[in-house]
Amino acid sequence: MGRWSLRLSQLGLLAVLLACCYAEENYCFASRSKSCSQCLQAGKGCAYCPDEMFNGPRCDLYANIIAHGCSAGAAITASSSMKIEKNQKINMALSQSQVSPQMMTMSLLPGEEKMVDMEVFAPTKGPLDLYILMDFSNSMADDLDSLKNMGEELAKKVPTLSDNFTIGFGKFVDKVIEPQTDMRPEKLEKPWPDSDPPFSFQNVIRLTNNVKFFNDELQGERISGNLDAPEGGFDAILQAAVCKDQIGWRDHSTHLLVFSTESAFHYETDGMNVLSGILKRNDEQCHLDANEKYTEDIHQDYPSIPTLIRVLGDHNIIPVFAVTNHSYTYYEKLKEYFPIAEVGLLSEDSSNMLEIMTTAFQNIRSKMSIRAANKPKAFETEFLTKDNVVKQFGAFNFNPGKIGDFRMRVKAHRMLDDNPVCESDQADKEGVMRVKPTTFNAGLNVDASILCPTCDCEKTILPKAAICHTNGNLVCGKCQCSDGWLGTFCNCSASTSAKDISQCTAPGMKEPCSGRGDCLACGVCVCYNPDQFEGPYCQYDKTQCQRYQGFLCNDHGSCVMGGCACAKGWEGDACECPISTETCLDSKGVVCNERGKCVCGLCVCPESGMELTATCEPNFQALAGACEGTRSCVQCQAWKTGEKKDKDKCDTCPFKIKLVDELKKAEKVLEYCSFRDEDDDCTYQYTLENPEDPKVKGLEVQVLKKRDCPAASLLWLLPLLLFLLLLLALLLLCCWKYCACCKACCASCLALLPCCRKGRMVGFKEDEYLLRQSLLTSDHLDTPMVRTGRLKGTDLVRWKITDNVHRPPNHPQALIKPNPKEIIQHPISLRLNRLFSENLSRTESRDAEQLRKEVSDNLNEVYKQIPGAQKVQKTSFRMQRNAGKRQEYAIMDTVLTAPRSTFPDIVKLTEKNVQSGNVNDLKVVPGYYTVATDREAVGAVEFQEGVESVDVHVPLFVKDEDDDKKQLLVEAVDVPLGIAGIGKRLVNITIIKEHASSIFSFLQPAYTYSRSDGVANIPISREIIENGRTQVTYRTRDQTAKDKKDYTNVEGDLSYGPDETQKLVPVRLLELSEKDGLLDEKQVRQFVMDLSNPRQGAKLGRYPRTTVTITDLPEPSVMMFKKGTQNFTTSDPTYSIPVVRARNPNSPATVKWRTKKSQRLDLSGVLKFNPGETEKDIVIDPKSKPGPVTSETIQLELFDPSSNASVGERKTTLINVIDGAGPRSPDFAQMQQKGNKNLTASSPGGHILSPENLKAKATGPRNIRLNWDPPSGNPQGYKVKYWIYGDPEEDAKVMDVKTPQAELTNLYPYCDYETKVCAYNAMGDGYDTDMVPCQTLEDVPGEPGRLAFNVISPTVTQVSWGEPAETNGNITAYEVIYTPIGEDTKPEGAAKKIKIDNPKKRMLLIENLQRAQTYQYKVRAMNSMGWGPFRDATINLASQPARPLSIPIIPDIPIIDAEAGDEYDSYLMYSSEVMKSPAGSKTPSVSGDDYNMNGKWDSSFQFPGGSASRNLSTSSSPRSTLGTNYRGGGGSSFTTETSTTYMSGSGGTRRTDMTVGGGGVHTSEVIMRKHSEHRAYTEENIRDSIVIGDLSGKFPDLGGFGYNASQSSSQFSYSLSQGSRARTGSSDVNEALYSLDRVLQDARVSPGVPDTPSRLVFSALGPTALKVSWQEPHCEKDITGYCVLYQLLSGGEVNRISVGNPAENAVLIQDLLPNNSYLFKVKAQSQEGWGPEREGVITIESAVDPKSPLCPMPGSPFTLSTPSAPGPLVFTALSPDSLHLSWDKPRKPNGDILGYIVTCEQLHGGGDVRSFQVNGDSSETSLTVPNLTENVPYKFKVQARTTQGFGPEREGIITIESQDGGDMSQYDSQSMSRREVFQLPTDVSTLTNVSHTMINDPYYSGDGMMTTTQHMESSGIVTRQVTKEVVQRSVMGGTTVTKKMFYES
Secondary structure (H helix, E strand, O other): OHHHHHHHHHHHHHHHHHHHHOOOOOHHHHOOOOOHHHHHOOOOOEEEOOOOOOOOOOEEEHHHHHHOOOOOOOOEOOOOEEEEEEOOOOOOOOOOOEEEOOEEEEEEOOOOEEEEEEEEEOOOOOOEEEEEEEEOOHHHHHHHHHHHHOHHHHHHHHHHHOOOEEEEEEEEOOOOOOOOOOOOHHHHHOOOOOOOOOOOEEEEEEEEOOHHHHHHHHHOOOOOOOOOOOEOHHHHHHHHHHOHHHHOOOOOOEEEEEEEEOOOEOOOOHHHHHOOOOOEOOOOOOOEOOOOEEOOOOOEOOOOHHHHHHHHHHOOEEEEEEEOHHHHHHHHHHHOOOOOOEEEEOOOOOOOHHHHHHHHHHHHHOOEEEEEEOOOOOEEEEEEOOOOOEOHHHEEOOOOOOEEEEEEEEEEOOEEOOEEHHHOOHHHHEEEEEEEEOOOOOOEEEEEEEOOOOOHHHHOEEOOOHHHOOOEEEEOOEEEEOOOEEOOOOOEEOOOOOOOOHHHOOOOOOOHHHHOEEEOHHHOEEEOOOOOEEOOOOOEEOOOOOEEOOEEHHHOEEEEOOEEEEOOOEEOOOOOEEOOOHHHEOOOOOEHHHOOEEEOOEEEOOOOOOOEOOOOOEOHHHOOOHHHHHHHHHHHHHHOOOOOOOHHHHOOOOOOEEEEOOOOOHHHOOEEEEEEOOOOOOEEEEEEEOOOOOOOOOOEEEEEOOOEOOOOOOHHHHHHHHHHHHHHHHHHHHHHHHOOHHHHHHHHHHHHOHHHHOOOEEEEOOOEEEEEHHHOOOOEEEEEEEEEOOOOOOEEEEEEEEOOOOOOOOOHHHHOOOOOOOEEEEEEEEEEEEEOOHHHHOOOOHHHHHHHHHHHHHHHHHHOOOOOOOOOEEEEEEOOOOOHHHOOEEEEEEEEEEEHHHHHHHHHHHHHHHHHOEEOOEEEEEEEEEEEOOOEEEEEEEEOOOOOEEEEEEEOOOOOOOOOEEEEEEEEEEEEEOOOEEOOOEEEEEEEOOOOOEEEEEOOOEEEEEHHHOEEEEEEEEEEOOOOOEEEEEEEEEOOOOEOOOEOOOEEEEEEOOOOOEEEEEEEEOOOOHHHHOOOOOOOEEEEEEEEOOOOOEEEOOOOEEEEEEEOOOOOEEEEEOOOEEEEEOOOOOEEEEEEEEOOOOOOEEEEEEEEOOOOOOOEEEEEEOOOOOEEEEEEOOOOOOOOOOOEEEEEEEEOOOOOEEEOOOOEEEEEEEOOOOOOOHHHHHHHHHHHHHHHHOOOOOOOOOOEEEEEEEEEOOEEEEEEEOOOOOOOEEEEEEEEOOOOHHHOEEEEEOOOEEEEOOOOOOOEEEEEEEEEEOOEEOOOOOOEEEEOOOOOOOOOOOEEEEEEEOOEEEEEEOOOOOOOOOOOEEEEEEEEEOOOOOEOOOOEEEEEOOOOOOEEEEEOOOOOOEEEEEEEEEEOOEEOOOEEEEEEHHHOOOOOOOOOOOOOOEEEEOOOOHHHOOOOEEOHHHOOOOOOOOOOOOOOOHHHHHOOOOOOEEOOOOOOOEEEEEOOOOOOOOOEEEEEOOOOEOOOOOEEOOOOOOOOOOOEEEEEEOOEEOOOEOEEEEOOOOOOOOOOOOOOOEEEOOEOOOOOOOOOEEEEEEEOOOOEEEEEEEOOOOOOHHHHHHHHHHHHHHHHHHHOOOOOOOOOOOOEEEEEOOOOOEEEEEOOOOOOOOEEEEEEEEEEOOOOOOEEEEEOOOOOOEEEEOOOOOOOEEEEEEEEEEOOEEOOOEEEEEEEEEOEEOOEEEEEOOOOOEEEEOOOOOOOOEEEEEEOOEEEEEEEOOOOOOOOEEEEEEEEEEOOOOOOOEEEEEEOOOOEEEEEEOOOOOOOEEEEEEEEEEOOEEEEEEEEEEEEEEHHHOOOHHHOOOOEEOOEEOOOOOOOOOOEEEEEEEEOOOOOOOOOEEEEEOOEEEOOEEEOOOOOEEEEEEEEOOOEEEEEEEEOO
16 A cells, blocks of 8 residues: 555646646756756756755756755755956047947856846947949940049048048959850950950059059049849959958948949859859958959859958958949849848939948948857857846947947857757857947957756765665666666666556556556656657646647646646646736726726626626727717717716716816817707717726816807797798788699799708718728628708708719829720619628529519519629628618629720619619619719718618728728718708718738638537638738637527637738537427527737738528438449359448438339338448349249339438449359459458457448548448557558558547648558457548649749840649639839839639730830739739849740730730630631631841750650641761760751752861851742742852851851851850840841831731720720831721631721721621831731620520620630641640630541642541550651641530641751751750760641641650660650741650650
8 A cells, every 4th residue: 555655646746747837838847957067057947956856856946846845955056147347437538439338258058148237338429431332334435434523522522421530442343254245365465445355353552541552543543334134243342351451441440331233143053154154152251452353253263242242251351332323223132131131223424432431331320230250159149128128139239439238148049950059069058159239349258158067976986885775886876786686766676567457557546557557677658759648657648638629738838747747937737828918908008998807817897787898998999980979978978968867877877977177189189070960950079088097997088168050049939930831821822722833833942941840960970991901891882871960851962972082183093094995893782672681691592583683684674774784693681770761771792894984884784773662573672773883982971760870881892902091971862852961071981001910700601500510610710911920819709609598709810920821710619409399390500700909010901701500400411322333243142232321320321222224123222220320232033933043134223212311323233143153353352251251350359340420521632531330349449540542551650549530630632542450459450431532722832833934125025934732723814013223122004914714725925015114023823712912022124134046926825915904804815826817718827027027046956875866847738858977086976856847948958068077167157048028829828938058168166156147138147157256145146136127127028118017915805895905017118008808717708997097006897796707917018118027816705685696696705716626736746657646635626525636648749548436535645656657748637526516627737857867858848957066975876756737726836746756766766764744835937836845755
């Protein structure tokens, strides 16, 4: 018994100890130190107890050890030290920078902190060293002249900065090497007239105080020059910093380096990898020769930016960047990396250099950045103010001439790289830190080291001590047992106690170690899973402590010995309560407004008549406004009137008023309120403000004593007034009787009289609303309008609201006039003449669906007379509070899509129908309507008799592109019905948009849970904009569901750490009571959860509220066959067919079954599932019917399920009965095997059975919940295996759980997982369940991949981006926003937003951008969960070089015109490649300009390792190939090719071998001739072309080359000749291609004849109306007009439209037929004649009347489309006689695709026509075609077969060409190949070309397609090794499609 008492006392002691220390990490105890020294080295405060009889943990915090009985004298501790070695006080008389103290030493224990007080002093005018470093490239010539001319000003200005100054001068250009510098001898001597030779850096004038000498030396300097735009300034800065003696830097002065340039900078790797091949990294050493010039420029790379920052900091140099506007943004960003730096905007001639220096020097002296340099890794430092406020980056604002004091915190790390710091290297543990301001030379040297103490007692060892029973040694009070002995005192023999397991069994337990561990000798339990189980007997489970909101110990504590040990600052059984009251502080910093109590981190507020906030403050925001919320309390307390005039009600007011004689002015208080008292018509006024005394609760309300009351009536006038009124009545009666025309006049006059109007006025209650966008829960605001005076009669008030009234008339957005033809949405609201019911709020209810159809039918009938109007959509129903006597009537909200210009017509038509009470046959309530656009709205409200106030439901027009602060103006326009006048006419609404760091939102606006779920887990998503910590408050509220009856109310704060994006809020769902369960009519139970109070810069997002619906009825069971087919034999006695049940297994269910299509078995029956059963068998006896059992196929069907069940997707199964008793089917064998396994499992001693009914359900994007039924056999636990679909099961992750459920976390979103579960017991693991798949939910996508820009011109760019690395679902759209920005990155104009609905189009062509304007481009992706984050980039096209060698524009990409108005915002244009002639058209498409096509060159590079290539080139007519084969000497050879396709007529054949010898590459020059315009062509569909001839010539040795063009009347020749120097290829190619473009442009057509119109744009204005526009073509003479031709594609009359005005480039065409394709042609005319035509085919698709297919349905939507065919065709040569053909799925097939028909025939006849049938409808389909003949062109056709028939054909011509196959001149075609080679491969085998043509392609050019595929070949045997395929598509000049496949072996 004593043993148990001892064990239990130890257990209690340990629990208390751990509960005390685990709350805040006890690193002493956690270190589990084995020795005294290790204990002391664990960290500060650790102590070791050497007492021999001490029973507690020997290593712990000192306080814990003393508390557990260790004597204070015996405890061993260690202490640190800190000593100031040198501390000279600051002498302010010295004019130099000073720091105090100057030297100190400190030795810190691991984890210890020390504070050091410091002082700094900067003199008012201290010593100054000013070094000017200037760019001497040619563009800075005028800047140098300005600097020379400012000598006198410099002499005057510098002394004002310092009394003790020096000034120096240096110059720089760039590295003297290609390509930075022109290396021609004449340019090396003089790059520009009157200039010096190029150089990298030179120190011209050493720092001196002689200003005259400085000016004289400067006069002799001349400018130099280089080639590329960025300069080598970083080389110069580094040399100026490290060459201290040569430059002349002084020790005790401020070092200022003024860097002047107008260009960007080169930095590290520009020299090494990109430009000139320099390999050596910069060594950061001084390399100046006798002439003070930098000597290592051509041997070392540029320094990196971090290197520059570090070097300048080490040498106390502050950079000042004086740069021009051209490069200002580069240096503005660079400045942010320096502790202190300045950037000044330099004028073009540097005339303001002195002003920049002066301003920079003043700014630098006004701030100070203090840093600690050379810190050892084991230390970290922070700098604080005297008030202990941490200053980031050590930034202080100390004034020069005054002493500044601050504090430095030095902290020693406990761990370093996950190891104890004392185990790290000595260099990491000690060193001398230098602490100083970055501008000072003086500083504090701190000799810091880590103290790693050792214990003296470890040196004294007592062997075989008596206390250790002579079985061990005593060291520092602890026994170290000999082998074979265990226990604290070595008194337990391991051999004799090993068999006694009773010591491992706790009282009340049956199993040793609680069945959770192994019993070792001496009663020591070793738990199976120490991370889960603990305790002397493994009796505690670390996962079974109390939870809060689903989190173990609320995630603020640890589960220790069965209880929660809370972290510091938390308490409660589940650590659910914060100790701090910070969450209870109100706006004044008072706890709960001193009204309530702070209980568990939340305010518990007393009952009050007012709505209170979470901190017990009056929540006026929840009411209509502050004035309205306080009005009744002011009335009752001041005048004993109003709705709270009873004393009991008045006492509930949360504030007391104060009567004053005079009120404060409105601008000095929170609110200024004025109301009229209805009881006595007096007007009273009061103010609201926060009290100055924070102890005062609530608001301070001051009420004006004097009220404005109407004057008292004069009784003596009463008889006179009565007489006059009687007389007036008689006169009116006469007029009424004898003059009909006077009746109306009389009524009007009476209405105008205030006495007759009874003083009735209407107007808005408030003057202004101030809203924060992040707190908005609706896109509308209910603005109260009130009526005063006698409330008899009805008044109808019309109102309107206007958006963005804050913008002045000259605002950029205000100058953009809306496009009247733009199709926009018009929200419309009407009040229906029927009461609102709860069913109408449920969109899926039958009542809502029926009413929605009735509303749509009637509204569509009325609005069809609006031109261009479509059908109404998004119809919903609601009820509006404060709507007078008709607020119980339903309000209908819908959206009408129509042109913007029709808004007035829609308003008139709506008002007319509403006032009549009928909208067609729909009954509505007169007096209420709202019609809106995206920027304005109008409407009407009605005051019925006796109604004082109604709400105006005004839209707020909240948009992403809104200004940060925008204003809306609501105006009461007039009173068309009634006699009231308008009082307060205007209301201003201001909406402030905060720039949020995070956005909180529910994932969905509504959720549905069943009561049987028990818990509703509501996910709250966080979109991270700026990473960090943030919080949001959540709270549930009752709707039809009630707290503590249907669910348990929850509220609290969610805290998100960095990178956390989602958390779940569990809400407990309660079972129905017996009373509710008996009700037949069960009401829908709903509650809402709201988000509020986002903190740390966050805001609320799209769904700040979600509605949770509780369904009382469980989901119906789903029953289906387990398998689609079952196999049996004729010898089987019975057929057992399993049927499975999913969902709701706890209720009985039945389903009927029957046989079908059986020859002799006509059976049926009922299958009944009992509660808990999930699988049953249908047993069929084949001998139940007479006759022999024969082989047959039987169909079994499930039907007619019970009311609580349904039949699943596998409602039928096939039973295959085969002859004999032969081998069983695999299914049967498996079933039999499984049966044997189960028999074995159930035998004594066998493995445990598999769990049953495994279910997997995704609960979030990264979570899956599993649950299953436990098997028999008392399992000890379960192992859950899960892995990603497609991965091997061996790679599965395994989770060990103890309950039959598991939550998988940290999964990938939208990913398929496979799961299995097995149980285990003492015998081991049992059998696995069947695999159950599950897919996680979608999440918002990540940011798109890299943004790339192809600069076409300074105003045109092609933007492309990559798919997000984490799509987290299916990408459905992309959004591109581009905005012009200024130097400060602020917008300078309107942002353009483009949505691309096709996720495959990740590219955009933007035209007509502003020249030399910087734009910011942002792209984000969207999936079903919403938009992901933006990827952004900034670029100025003017600063980018033109890239003629870049990838040309891909066809079929959206094109955006940046200068177009809003008319382009509603649709996307497409490039002309989309608008081709369809297959079968006899007219060729004019799809591009020849010169553009021929002006593009494709340049490729051959890299090492390649062996051979197979080239597929294209042609549009029979032609030959110009092939080039390179051979190298020395046994090595290589082959390269790049095909550039040209349209050609007849041509010759030429193959030229080219040889590489001695490193040279030789090739042939070409002549390009243009055929005569009048030449007759025999080939069909062939346009004018270029013929390539042959001339001799050669390339220099990898050198430069140039093009020389000459023109004659008959030909244009281009010769390739060797340049005089080795220049870069890009510059010469730019010049050559520019000349080529220009010449080819001149050569296309006769001079003066217009070119083809460069683009066709179709805009659908309706289902039968189309706008056709084009861009003006190039023409040397004036264009006189245009001609537009169009006809049905199927044939018919050709319509012609002549445009005589050349300024017009668009026509409007009406009365087209819907769903019919039209062919359009546009051409231009000049005095010389008509130019070529531009063609396009277009179809307007819309819904049509079934009875009249040519008449569109009124209001139906319409879209534009183009004909679609399969394609494009992609050919890949597999061998000389076979190829691989693939194509894309038609984009808009007519019907469902069943398959494809492919035909193949020889182009020139001969051979049979071969046909292939391909089934399926995959997005990309392929076919392998064998048995082809080399060097023979084949024509392929691909046609889709759909449910509606065959679609259009896609054609292609292909030829497999081989060098071994002979000459190809018989086919008379021609192409050109060229490739630059950088490094030669070492082997090559065979070159095979395959050329083909795409003809009549409606999407891609009919001129051809080029595909290149690389293969590995050896000795004629083709081996295709493909591991990765990258497909890149491009277009050569808009007409030739190139698809390149790169295979990476």
